[in-house]
Amino acid sequence: MARMATSRHVAVSTIAAWLVGFLIFFPILWMVLASFKTELDAFAIPPKFLFFHWTTENYAAVQERSDYVHHALNSIIVAGGSTLIALLIAIPAAWSMAFSPTKRTKDVLLWMLSTKMMPPVGVLVPIYLIYRDFGLLDTLTGLVFILCLGNLPIVIWMLFTYFKEIPKDILEAARMDGATISRELVYVLTPMAVPGLASTLLLNLILAWNEAFWTLNLSTLQAAPLTVFIASYSSPEGLFWAKLSAASTLAIAPILVLGWFSQRQLVRGLTFGAVK
């Protein structure tokens, strides 16, 4: 058979794939390595790849000099809070559109999608002024609120595509067997909805964790999540490469792990169900 994978074919594509994969991953690897170097080694030319004096002093220094934990907590509150609130608002909406669609459901969905297409910079001025007047600048409440609204359309869309796949026959079967609405909800629907809910939750945690337009514009210090904290290294502090790398490694590690777990749902979520 022509299409049988010959061992030569496997060898060639394996080598090529690993090489390309390594190249793409390299900047991250290089950053992690730099985070364990002394500042001098991080600058060294020729670069030191593995044989340098390994140290964890940068991680201690990052916390000491700039209160890393404070910003990490902000990130957790902002990403987690905005995602949970968005889910609470989106679940009933997606549920009703998936299970009792009307003629207008499709229009409503497309309209929701269109709100996501509005560039945030188009409404930067009024949002900034409203936040200033209501004392929401540099507050966690303000950030949670704006990220929640920003991601709401995606959350609704994702949940909708998942809910729609729950076969309606199952509901009818349960009803025939005499299940009440509440039992139906607890024993039949919830278990079937959990995978969809979980991947929606994961994807939105990632999006909110990495959001860097509103966080940069609406927070400076007190409420600053990690995106803003890292940005502070762009000024003279940027000269401290090892510390920048340590701070960056800490900032992306949790989300990299979450992301790797959710990569299969990622495609679906980000394409609004258009590619599965």
Next chain:
Amino acid sequence: MLLTPAVALLFIWMIVPLALTIYFSLLRYNLLDSESAQFVGFENFRYFLTDPAFLASLQNTLVLVGSVLGLTILLGIPLALLLDQPVIGRNIVRLMVIAPFFVMPTVSALIWKNLLMHPVSGLFAWIAKLFGAPSIDWFNDVPLFAIILIVSWQWLPFATLILLTALQSLDEEQKEAAEMDGAGALSTFIYITLPHLARPITVVILIETIFLLTVFAEIFVTTGGGPGLQTTNIAFLIYSQALIQYDVGGASAGGLVAVVIANIVAFFLVRIVGRNLEA
């Protein structure tokens, strides 16, 4: 009704700021001098649209979006084809390829700018020296290209992952039948694989464009729009008018222009996607 809270919130979220933007765009209003707000009609639009900075930033925006789209799709297709082959340890390779997408924009921009692209101590400079090539001062000599590279690195995984997902749903039998009929690898690719990828490619273009039109953090932490206006895109121009020059009226006019541009793109893309969805 269950739908009400979501619809109401999104409606307010869309209408209130937009209405305010329109209102501000008709005023001469500087934050440093808030007493002075006065109605000036379309003056701000005239000013914004004839400002040389607008044309420059519009051009930068188009170049940035176009180049990143081109790079991620042209590299994403072969990469997805490669990952679709029998590869030992494919899951690990997948993890490495997808990783950049999860890195927050401020981190990727600063790591690239310092650790890789620094003209003296960066890794690229060292590699250039190995080959006897002159080192490039990325953010001075080719600043927009440097930004394009960083953003492409962030979005290549996205394009690859979507194309790979689509490839994996491609009917093997169809490809086998074509090969039985004597089609070579190239014509199989052109006549079977590529048409199958048309829809996912459209989807990639749509979604990437929405995000790429508003690239901000990467510029904010690396070049601050400079040198000169060389890396100022529309998003950054409006930001600097609003929060650096405190020109509320001008920034609002610019914001509306950005909304219009995004809507033009969205209109065409949604039509293309719609046609694709029905086909």
